[in-house]
Amino acid sequence: EIVLTQSPGTLSLSPGERATLSCRASQSISYNYLAWYHQKPGQAPRLLIYDASSRAAGIPDRFSANGSGTDFTLTISRLEPDDFAVYYCHQYVMLPRTFGHGTKVEIK
Amino acid sequence: QVQLVQSGAEVKKPGASVKVSCKASGYTFTDYNIYWVRQAPGQGLEWMGWMNPNSGATNYAQKFQGRVTMTRDTSISTAYMELSRLESDDTAVYYCARPLPAGATGYWGQGTLVTVSS
Numbered sequence: 640e641i642v643l644t645q646s647p648g649t650l651s652l653s654p655g656e657r658a659t660l661s662c663r664a665s666q667s668i669s670y671n672y673l674a675w676y677h678q679k680p681g682q683a684p685r686l687l688i689y690d691a692s693s694r695a696a697g698i699p700d701r702f703s704a705n706g707s708g709t710d711f712t713l714t715i716s717r718l719e720p721d722d723f724a725v726y727y728c729h730q731y732v733m734l735p736r737t738f739g740h741g742t743k744v745e746i747k
Numbered sequence: 748q749v750q751l752v753q754s755g756a757e758v759k760k761p762g763a764s765v766k767v768s769c770k771a772s773g774y775t776f777t778d779y780n781i782y783w784v785r786q787a788p789g790q791g792l793e794w795m796g797w798m799n800p801n802s803g804a805t806n807y808a809q810k811f812q813g814r815v816t817m818t819r820d821t822s823i824s825t826a827y828m829e830l831s832r833l834e835s836d837d838t839a840v841y842y843c844a845r846p847l848p849a850g851a852t853g854y855w856g857q858g859t860l861v862t863v864s865s
Contacts, residue, residue: 686853736852
C-alpha cells in the first residue's frame with residue numbers, strides 16, 4: 640500500500656502567517672491522484688484540493704497546492720482563524736486508499 | 748445538493764456486531780461508489796473499503812476482511828456497513844463518503860460514533 644508521511648506533525652503559527660504542509664508518498668502517485676482535507680473537532684473532513692492542485696468548490700484562493708510523483712505541498716497564504724485545524728493528505732490512485740497521519744495547524 | 752445522512756450513535760459490547768446506515772440523496776445513488784472511513788478518538792482517518800451500489804461489488808481493506816460487510820438497498824438509496832466481532836479498538840466515528848466525478852472523496856456523511864464497551 641502507499642504510505643503517506645506528513646510533516647510537520649504540528650505547525651504553530653499566528654493568523655496572517657503563511658503555512659506550508661508537506662506530504663510524501665512511499666511510491667509515485669500516478670495521475671496526481673492526491674487530495675488534501677482539513678478537519679475541525681467534531682466535524683467530518685472537508686475537501687480542499689483534489690488532483691494535487693485543483694481547488695474544490697467554494698475553497699478560497701488562499702489555499703494552493705502542488706506537487707507530483709512522491710512529493711506534494713499544501714500552502715495557506717494567510718492564515719485565518721477558521722484555518723486552524725488538522726490537515727490530511729489522501730491518495731486515491733491505488734487500493735487500499737490511504738491517508739497521511741495529519742498535520743495540526745494551531746494558533747501560536 | 749448531495750447529502751449523506753448516517754444513522755445514530757451506537758453502544759455495543761465486545762464480540763457484538765454493529766450495522767451503520769448511510770442514506771444518499773441529491774444524486775443517482777447507483778452512479779457513484781460509497782466509501783467507509785473510520786476515525787478512532789484523537790486519531791487519523793482509516794479507509795475501510797468501498798462498495799459499488801450498482802453491482803454490489805466490494806473491496807475491503809485487508810485489516811477488516813472477514814469482519815466487515817458492505818451492502819446496499821437501492822430502493823431506498825441507502826448503504827450499510829456492518830462490522831462484527833467488535834473490540835474496544837473499534838471505538839471510533841464511522842463515516843460514509845462519496846467521490847466527486849473527478850475521483851477524490853468529496854462528500855461525507857456526518858459520522859456515526861460507535862462505542863465498544865463492556
